[in-house]
Amino acid sequence: ANGKVSCALDDQLVFSLRPAYKNYYELVTVSALDREETAQYMLTVTAADAGSPPLTSSHTFTVAISDVNDNAPVFNQSSYTMYVRENNAPSVLVGAVSAADADVGLNAKVTYSLSAGQAAERPWCSCLSVNSESGQVFVLRALDYEQLRQSEVVVSASDAGSPPLRANVTVRLLVLDENDNAPLVLYPAPDSGPASSELVPVSAEAGYLVSKVVAVDADSGQNSWLSYHLLRATDPGLFAVAAQSGEVRLRRPLTDRDSVKHKLVVLVRDNGRPPLSATAALSALLLKDFSDLRQAHSSPATDDQPGSLTTYLILALVFVSLLFLGSTAAFVARGLCKRKELKAGHVLYGADNLPSGLAEAAAAGTLPHPYCYE
Template sequence: MPLDISEATPPGERFSLTNAVDADVGANSIKTYYLSESKYFIIDIQTGSDGSKYVDLVLNGNLDREEHAVHNLILTAVDGGVPPRSGTASIIINVLDINDNAPLFSQPVFAVNVSENSAAGTVVMTLNASDLDEGTNAQLTYSYTLYTSEKTQELFSLDPNSGEIKVKGVIDYEESQSFEMHIQAQDRGANPLSGHCKVMVFVTDLNDNYPEVTIKSLKSLVTENVSVGTLIAVVSVSDRDSGVNGEVELTLNQQQTLPFMLNRSSEGYFELLVSKPLDREIISKYDITLRVTDKGSPPLTENETITLEILDINDNAPTFPQSFYTIHVVENNVPGALLTSLSAFDPDLNENQYLVYFIMEKEIVNTSMSMLFSINPENGDLYALKTFDYERERDFLFHIEARDSGVPPLSSNVTVHIIILDQNDNTPLIVSPWRAQGSVVEEVIPRSTDKGHLVAKVIAIDADSEQNSRVTYQLLQISDASLFSLDQYNGEIRTTRMFSYRDPRQQRLVIVAKDNGEPALSATVTIKISTVEHIMPFLETTEVPLDYDVFTDLNLYLVIGLGAVSFLLLITILVIIVLKCQKPKPKAIKIPPANRNSVVSRNSVISQRSSTIADSTLISSDAYWYSLFLAETRKGKVVVRQPIIPKGAGYFVSSIPRSTGISETSDSRASTLEYSK
C-alpha cells in the first residue's frame, strides 16, 4: 500500500489503510493488526458495529524528507482461530518534500589566484552550493549580490546555472591586485531560499610591463673642448611590475664606444657624465642609448636614445695632402695657365674650415714670387703669370700657406718646386767648321790622302737639354758617295778610299745636323773639298781618351753656367774672327825647335797649319777645339789629340791644363776658358 505524505504533515494526522479480509467468521475472523516498529507511525484499530476490525495509520512524529525520504512498514492482520492465521501487507510511505532547506556553500569564503592578462574565458573557479531539498526546491541559481562592485562584475562573469566564474575583461595587476565577489545561491521553490559566500580573487603579477626611462634634464649641445666630468643628462628609471619584475638596471649600450659614463646620485637618479675628451672631427654627433632592464623572467628591456651634438672649435690647422709638391712646367707656357690646384683640408666647420691661400713672398733676382705666380685665395689654384724659358730659368722653390678663418686662425704651409721642362725650341748651331752666314766652308787635302783620312769634323751645339740637345749628322748632298763617309754621332768626315785620277778635284758635301727633339730641328753646312797635288803636311794625330773625373759629377747648375759663359765667349771669338777676316792674312808663326819641349807636354794639343791655309781655316780650327770641348765634356771626358810633329814644322799650341780646363792660343788671338768644379 503506497502512501505519499508531506514532510510538513503535523503529528496525529490519520491515514486510512485497506482492511484485511478473512473468509472465516466468528472467532476465526480478523482479530487484530500489528505494525512493524516505527518511530514516526503507529496504527489505531477500530471495531465496527458488526464486530469487524478497521485500522488507521497515525503520524506519530515530524517527518523530514531530507533525513528519511521513504518509510517501509509491514502491516500484519491476525485472526482469532486456533491456530491463528495472519496476513501481511507492505506499506510504502513516500515523504513529500517541502522547501525547508536553504542552499549551502561548502565554505563561506573562497580564495583563488588568477594571473594578470589571463585570456577572456579563463575559468577562475566553479561554485557548487548544495540544497537538501529536491526538485525545484533544490535547483539553484547563482548571482552577484549588491556588495560586488561593478568593476569586478565587468572583469568576471558568473554562470547562473553552473556557478562557473570566468575572466571576461583585462586583468591588470598594476591597477588592482585583488577582487572581492559576494555571491548568492537561490533555490527555485515557491518560497525560495538562498545561501551566500564570498570569493577573494588575488591577481598574480606577471612581468608584463617594460621598464621606463624618464629624462629629467638634458644638454643636447656641447663644445668639443668640454671638460671630463661634465653633466649631460639626469634620468630616472621605473617599472610598474612588483617584486623582482619591478627591479631594474640602467646601462649604456655596449655596442657603441661611448666616451660617457653613468653615475648614481644620492637621490636615486642616474647622471650621464663625459668620461673622455670629445673630438668633433672624429664623431660629430652621439646617439647615446640608455638601456634599462628588469629582473623578471624573461627580463624586459627598454631603450631610450639621447642625441648629443658636438659643437666645433678651431682646433685643427689646415693640412695639405703632401708636404712637398713638384710641378713640371714645359717652357714657352701660356701666361695665366693653370699649373695645379693645391687644396688643403681642414676638418673643422664653418668659418673654422674656410681657407685662404697665398704665396709666401720670396725674391729671386729682385723679382718676387707674386710677380711670377698667382694663387686663387679661395680654391688654391696656382697659375703662371709669365712665359718661362728653360734656357734662362730652370726651377723655382717657394712656399704656399693655407690659413683658416677661425679665431685665432690656424695655418700650415707647403713647399712648391716648379721645374721648367725643356722644349725643342732651339735649332742646332754649327760651330765647326765655322763659316760666315751663307758661305761655303772650303777644305784642302792632298790627292794622295789615304783611306780613312779625317777630312773635316762637323760640330753642332744645341741650347736645349737632354734629348732635344742630342745632335746627329747626316749627308744631305754629296758629289761622290763612294769617296766620303760621315759618322752620324761625332760628325767626322773621312775618306772611304784613295783618290783616283778620274775623281774631280773639287767635291761638294752638304751636311745636316739634326737634334732629337719632337719635332726635330736642324741646320746645314756646305763643305767644298779641294784636292791638290802637294800641301804642307798636317800633323797626324791619334785620339787618346782622357777621362776627367772633374766632369763626371757636374750638377745641373754648373753645366748651365759653363754653357752660358762658353756661349758668350764663342760670340766674342766669332766677332773677333769676323774682324780679323777683314785684315790681310798674316804669316804663320813658327816656334823654334828649342822651345818645342817647353810647349809640348802630356796635355798639349798640337796642330799644324800651312801658311797657305786661309785664315778662315785657322778660325775654324779654333771653333772646332772649343766646340769639341763643349761636346765632349757633356759626355764626361775630353778627347785630346796628341800630335806627331815633323821636325822643323810650324805649329800652333792649344794647352789643356788638367786642373783648370782649356786655353787656346794662336798668332792672331788668345782666349782662355776656365772651369772649376
Template sequence: ITCALEDQLSFSLRPAYKNYYELVTVSTLDREETAQYLLVITVADSGSPLLTTTQTFTVDISDVNDNAPVFNQTSYTMYVRENNIPAVLVGAVSAVDSDAGPNAKVIYSLGPVYAAERDLCSCISVNSENGHVFVLRSLDYEQVRQLEVLVSATDGGSPPLSTNVTVRLLVVDENDNAPVVLHPAQDSSPPSSEVVPASSEVGDLVTKVVAVDADSGQNSWLSFHLLRATDPGLFAVGTQNGEVRLRRPVTERDAMKQKLEVLVRDNGRPPLSATAVLSVLFLNGLSQEHLPQQEVAVQDEDSSLTIYLIISLVFVSLLFLTSVSAFVACKVCKGKELKGGHVLYGTGNLQSSLADGAAAGTLPHAYCYEINLTTGSGNSEFKFLRPILPSLAFN
C-alpha cells in the same frame, strides 16, 4: 627613484638635488673622433615588482679650432712647357681641415720667398678658393728650368692655423733652338781650308764637324748628313759624330780643292737644322801656285822665321864658345907669368934709356924702378932704388 646610465665611458650621472641628476663628462672629448653620443638612461622605483622607464638622449659635441689644414700630398710637382701662354693652369693643391664650420674653411696663398727668387716666383699664382696653380707669363727653358714656391693653407678659425707645402714647377723643354756649328767656323771669309795629304787612305779622317744644341734631351741629339759636295762619292760623314772621312782614294782626276756642305739636324719635333760649309785641300808634292795665296804667304813667313831663328842660334853659340876660349887662354898665360917671377923692366934697360934721356936734356934725375910680382898671395912689391946717374946741370 634611481637613475643609471647604460654602457657609457665618457659620461656619468651625478645626483644633484632630490630627484635631479647631472650628466657630466668623465674623459676629454674630441669632436673629430666622435661628434655625437647617444645616451640611454634607465629610471627605476623601489617597489615590488620593480618598475622602470628608459629614455634616450642625444649629445652633440661642438667644434673648436684645434686642427690645422692638412694637404693631401707632402709635396707637389707640376710641369709646364716652355713658351707657354700666359695664365696657363698647371695643377692644383688641396688641403682639408678636420674641424667644422668656419674652422674648416681653407684659404690658399703663396708663402714668403727669398728676395733673390722674388722676380721668378712672381710668375706663379694660386687661387685662394680652390688651390689652382697658374703660370702668369711665358717661360724659357734655357733661362729657367725649375721653380719652387711655398703654398700655405690657412683655416678660418680664431686664431687661424696654417700649413705649408712645397710646389716644384718644372719647365719642359721645347725644340726651339737650332744647332750651332762650332767647327769649322762659319763666320770666316773666305772659309778656312782643311789641308789633307792626297796620299790618304780610305777611312782616314779629313775633318770633324762640331755642333751643339741649347735644348735638352732628345731635342739636343744631333745627326750629321752630307748635303752636297764637289765630289759626293769621295767623302763619308759619320751620322752620330760628324767625322768626315775618305770613302775612296784620291786620284789625279779629282779636284785638289773640294767644297762640302754638311747638314746638322736635331731630334726634335719638328726637327731644326743648320748647315756647315767647309773646304778640303789635297796636297801631294804640288807647287806653291796650287795653294791659296793666303796659305802660301803663311808658309813663306813660317819658313823665313825658322831660318832666322836657326842662324841666330848658331851665331850666339859661336860667340859664346869664342868668349869662353879667350877667357881660358888669358887665365893660363897670366898664371905662367906669375909663377916664373917675370921682371917687367930690367936695370940694364933702364940705365941705357935714362942715359939717353939725360944726354938729351929731358930728365933732371934718373931713377930705376923694379916691380916684382909674386904668386900665391896676389900681393906685389915695389922697390925705389937710388939714382943711377948723378944730377946734371943743364944750361
C-alpha cells in the same frame, strides 16, 4: 622606500651621472671629448625606485659635441709636381692643390696662398699664382726651358678659425722642352777663312779623317739629338760624313785627276718636330808635300805684289806729270813777263838803228843802264 629614486646611465664610459640634490642629477664628462671622433652621443638614463619589486622608467636623449678649431688643414698629397711646356701662353692652368679641414663651419673653411717668405727669398717664384678659393695653380708668363727648367714654391692652406691654423706643401713646376733652338756649329767657326782649310795628303787612303764637324743644341732630349749629312761638295763621291759623329772621311783613295781644292757644306739637323738645322762650310786642300802648302799660302801675296807695284808706278807717273806741267807753266809765264818788259822799254835790235852816239857806245860795250838789249 617605494618613493626613493636612483638614476643610472646605460653602458657609458665617457659620461656619468652625479647626484646634485634630491631627485636631481648632473651629467658630467669622465674623459676629454673629441668631436672629430664622435660628434654626438645617444644617452639612455634609467630611473628606478627602491620598492619591491622595483619599478623603472627610461629616457634617451642626444648630446651634440660643439666644434673648436683644433685641426689644421691637411693636403691630400705630401707634395705636388706639375708640368708646363715652354713658350706657354700667359695665365695657363697647370694643376691644383687641395686641403681638407676636419673641423666644421668657419673652422673648416680653407683658403690658399703662396708662402710670403718663399716669394721674398726667391723672386723668380712670381711666375706662379694660386687661386685662393679653389687652389688652382697658374703660370703667369711664358717660360723658357733654357733659362728656367724647374721651379719650387710653397703653398699655404689656412682655415678661418680663431686663431687660424695653417699647413704648407711644396709645389714643384717642371718646364717641358720645345724644339725652339737650332743647332749651333762650334767647328768649323762660321767666320773662319781660308786659313782653316783642312790639309789632305795625296797619298791618303779611303777612310782618312779629313775633319770633324762639332755642333751643340741648347734643347734637351730628342730635340738635341743631332745628325750630320753632306749637303753639297765639289766632288760628292770623294767625301762621306758620319751621321752620328760628324766625321768627314774620304770615300776612296785620291788620284791625280782630283781637284786640289774642295769645298763641302755639311747639314746639321736635330731630331725635333719640326726639325731645325744649320750648315757648316769646310774646305780641303790636296797636297803632295809641304812645299805645296807654302806655295798655296804665298800665292795670294804674289798676286797682290803686281797690284802694289802698279799703284806705285801710277803715283810716280802722276807726280812727274804734275811737276812737268808746273815747270812748263812757270817758264811760259816768265817768258810772257819778259816780252811785256821789252815792249815797254827801248829795245835795240842792232847797231844800225841806233843814234850815232849810242852806236859808238854799243860798239864799245858801254851802253847806259836805261837801255836794254837781248
